[in-house]
Amino acid sequence: MKLVPQRLLVGAAVIALVAGACSSSSTSPSPSATASAAASSAASVAASATASPATSLKPVTVEWWHITTTDPGKAVFQGIADAYMAAHPNVKINITILENEAFKTKLATAMQSGQVPDLFQSWGGGTMQAQVDAGMLKDITSDVASWATKDTINEGALKIYQINGKQYGIPWDMGMIGVWYNKALFTKAGITAPPATWDDFLADVTKLKTAGITPLAIAGKDMWPSMHLWTYLTLRIGGGDALAQMVKSGNWNTPACTAAGDEVVKLNALNPYQDGFKAATYDMEAAAVGNAKAAMEVMGQWAPTVQAADSTTKKGIGTDLGWFPFPTVANGKGAATDGVGGGNGIAVGKNASPEAIDFLKFFNSQYNANKINSSNIGMSPIIGTEATVTDVNLQAVLAGRAKATFMQLYLDQATSPAMGTAINEATIALFDGASTPAKVCQAITDAAKAQ
């Protein structure tokens, strides 16, 4: 008879353990959408508890995920959210800040569980296409028709967040990739003006090498900075329509593609990259320029901020920083005003409330757009905000954007993630001297076929 209570005790302990494990897993903070769901339900309960009894508006929570991990951007975004919440006491905006790569992984996991955040960072293009195809985004064409048209927002920027003519997100930053250079180092090498043609560029690279200065910084580990350089060469040589056709058809075995590769080979022969470029990350590339160790980098409109943040003085090269548009290539079919560019935007999740879209409208007001411009975290595509871009270099980028006759979205964004990786990996092999132009074009074509 002694054994019976012993067995019962053991059985009860086991059941208690299992039951405790099961129930605690649903309320313990788990790194996935269940956390945000739990948080939002907790927050809305808190909001309703503290809402003034005079308002009969239902408390609403808006989940916003963005990737601006550093100040001033982080503070600016929080400020915009705070201002909106002050004006709308029934709305609570939950901001989740994630680092770029972590954001992509977390978003993918959240979407699989069906819990899409209301507002989140987006670059448009192929990834957005996949999200739309899976029904993860909300069609906001009619919701934003009153305030987001081509008369109020730069048309090219708006189009990036349209799929099949329907709007799924709103851009807040649109720029263009160009060449950022160190004016002081150029003078030291005896270069009086930035190069306008590719041959001038190669000549300048030689001059910098002779003066003992690293001409160009790229990032072998992250792969995409050099991919942008190669994209520009393809664009300049083949022209906008040819490039768009290559992206659309998936056939990259074109003369423009191989010719661009040949130009890269010419550049490689001059040995222009920084030491250890094969293992360098983008932050190391930005640090090289920010610390005046390299003279140039081919980069987008965020370059000055990142160079400063990654430099040892935290100030970058200050007034020595200059910008010039990517040089033209002799006998190229592309126009000098064609550009490779993109920016940042906010996509709207399928479950977003009208309050979320209203916050989006507030976010895109001229007042807030000017704040984004003046803190140099982006270049607003809202028409009428150009004047608040005060930085001289960013004004040059803005002028480039305004003049652009053709704008190609970054290739690793315009295509699907798998294609993006394939293009990145194929082109970095070219810069590393491990592949040939023809092989690169073939590799990208093969990857497109396998999609």
Place this chain on the structure above:
Amino acid sequence: MSAVKAIPRAGSKFRTKWLTIVLFLLPAVFVFALFVLLPVVQAAHYSLYKWNGLQPLDNFVGLKNYQTAFDSSIFKTAISNNVLIIVLSLAIQIPFSLFLATLLNRRFRGRGIFRLIFFLPYVLSEAITGVVFSLMLQPGSLVDSGMKSAGLGGFIQDWLGDPNFVMITLFVIISWKYFGFHMILLLAGLKGIPRELEEAAMIDGAGRLQVFRYITLPLIGPTLRVSIFLSMIGSLQLFDMVWVMTAGGPLNASNTMAIAMFKSGFKNSQLGYGSAFAVILFLFGLALALAYQRFVLRRDIEGAVTAYNG
């Protein structure tokens, strides 16, 4: 004792014990099934589809993912990198750990300090180790300037940037991290060898090397075999340090199976393809573990009391 056979006695006493055992095991088995077995089955299921993680699971492609994987050079590099690490660990890291363990087995002043220092790298997290080493191995950074001032400037390589050299660099860092662990394990094994055996052998005229080869080595056999087993399985799972330092690059030269799986699954949104990698890795590891248990560890578990003796 009379000829009473030691068979499990039917009766309430035995059944009670069996039930208690099962009940105690239940939570652990439940967690194991939910978080280990179920995902393995799910991965095998996903690997038969072409799936980007967002669409519903409807594009059945059968074994095509496996075919593509076996044909791809990324897969071949990844498998050969894993095998390379296993071979190098067995050939260099384990003997080195054994050597240090035998050195630390004798009494001398400061022995405890040395044991602590050698074990410390194991305590660091893999991610921190990866970050620190990738900073130290940048061109012109700590390792390069150290070598230059020691006059070894001619041996400087592009540690993490040269596709041909990167695996060697990674192996050195992995060894640095784990040799302390294996050393402690083998030290514990050495402690189990009675001193009298070695002394008796020496009295009989055996040299130090002969004592090691005929007495020490066979007697730490079980521990050594466990150490080798852990090293092999760890090498197959290699992910975090390589990811932090090179992300599988440059040019996919330092891919391991786990990294290739992660990249296809999460970076390229090809979850079916990534699952195929995962299943291949699982089967490879399982085959290796089972073969090792059957042929090498068998003598360690033979004669163990596994049958119920009343």
